[in-house]
Amino acid sequence: MSTLSTGPEHDASPIIPIPGCLIPLKTTLETREEVKTLRVHVTAVRPQVASGTLGLIRTLLPKDGGFDLQHLRRFAKPETLPASVVEEYTSLSSSRAEGGERVIFLILAATSLIPSSALAESLEAHLESKVPLVEISVPLLAPTSAAQAVAWSNEYWPCVYKKSNPFGPHPSLVARAQEEVEGGSGRWMGVAWEAARQAADEGVGEGVGVCVVERKAGGEGRCVAVAGDLRWKGWGGRDQGGSGNVTAHAAMRAIGMITNSLSQAIPSSTPTIFQTSQHLPLESSPLIFPPDPDGYLCHDLEIYSTHEPCVMCSMAIVHSRFGRVVFEQRMRATGGICADGEGGLGHGMWWRKELNWTMLGWEFVRDGDPETKRLIDVDEHLNA
Numbered sequence: 001m002s003t004l005s006t007g008p009e010h011d012a013s014p015i016i017p018i019p020g021c022l023i024p025l026k027t028t029l030e031t032r033e034e035v036k037t038l039r040v041h042v043t044a045v046r047p048q049v050a051s052g053t054l055g056l057i058r059t060l061l062p063k064d065g066g067f068d069l070q071h072l073r074r075f076a077k078p079e080t081l082p083a084s085v086v087e088e089y090t091s092l093s094s095s096r097a098e099g100g101e102r103v104i105f106l107i108l109a110a111t112s113l114i115p116s117s118a119l120a121e122s123l124e125a126h127l128e129s130k131v132p133l134v135e136i137s138v139p140l141l142a143p144t145s146a147a148q149a150v151a152w153s154n155e156y157w158p159c160v161y162k163k164s165n166p167f168g169p170h171p172s173l174v175a176r177a178q179e180e181v182e183g184g185s186g187r188w189m190g191v192a193w194e195a196a197r198q199a200a201d202e203g204v205g206e207g208v209g210v211c212v213v214e215r216k217a218g219g220e221g222r223c224v225a226v227a228g229d230l231r232w233k234g235w236g237g238r239d240q241g242g243s244g245n246v247t248a249h250a251a252m253r254a255i256g257m258i259t260n261s262l263s264q265a266i267p268s269s270t271p272t273i274f275q276t277s278q279h280l281p282l283e284s285s286p287l288i289f290p291p292d293p294d295g296y297l298c299h300d301l302e303i304y305s306t307h308e309p310c311v312m313c314s315m316a317i318v319h320s321r322f323g324r325v326v327f328e329q330r331m332r333a334t335g336g337i338c339a340d341g342e343g344g345l346g347h348g349m350w351w352r353k354e355l356n357w358t359m360l361g362w363e364f365v366r367d368g369d370p371e372t373k374r375l376i377d378v379d380e381h382l383n384a
């Protein structure tokens, strides 16, 4: 395995991979404790007319008015339902219950789509009998595990676990990607930390660095850009106050370097978004490869960052379409990636359905080593 040298005048000290492991990030939806529910109209009908009743609903409200109810059993026998649902229905239809006639329960429609009076009227015209409607809550999204499906079935309504994850990337996708990424992650984190060290030592920026890796067909991956933070370069330094040059954050500079390379490879292509040029020794290492000129910005590239990218950098990472993000130090005050806990902002920008791009994300946790841990403390003031 090749190692990146730290630059022309540092050739004698190749970067040593940092031992550690990857913890998959949680999405904003996965970190939400409470279950999102949907109010629905439910009734019970004789089994002989059950499918006809559903047919009527399908005509009345095609495609369930846009609600995806695939994770819910449409029909349910009384003995599979929470007792409260059956009791409420029975109280409305005492005559039927007394008759002891077998009935099957059925989810009709979301209550927001049609008032119960209008729905009952349509059904009664079709079934030629009184149709008592009950309003209940059911889980809006599919369960993410078999255990959750059982718990929700007991509490709300019979649910089906379809081995999908509506709250984030599918677990098997994450596991496969992690297998590809994990082995080399310590090496790329080592490169990022060396860029951070060079920026801090020179006094041009904070001790923050990133390394961008291109990986083809699950191969080993190669470095296509390294950038350190340069926010204080030409800004008089941290002592002057302010936040320095925000476009010189390490991630922004790395994106700038990639687009620089691409626009050199294809002169007619879009000009560089962020003005940047290589400055730190490591940024011009001969072992940095040019990115694939056919790529769109940072499409499917991996970014390894010493720190959780700030909200601005996170958005730039999303918009330039990175495929994977790995970072080590959480940034409570500024970070845009984490969705969960520790008093962070909770934006979870690596995977949000409402953004036009999602990626996979991990937190890098190094094996306990006080000597290397020291690097992290250098930037603790940023986390205030």
Ligand SMILES: [Zn+2]
Binding pocket: 249, 250, 251, 309, 310, 311, 312, 313, 314
């Ligand atoms: Zn930033």
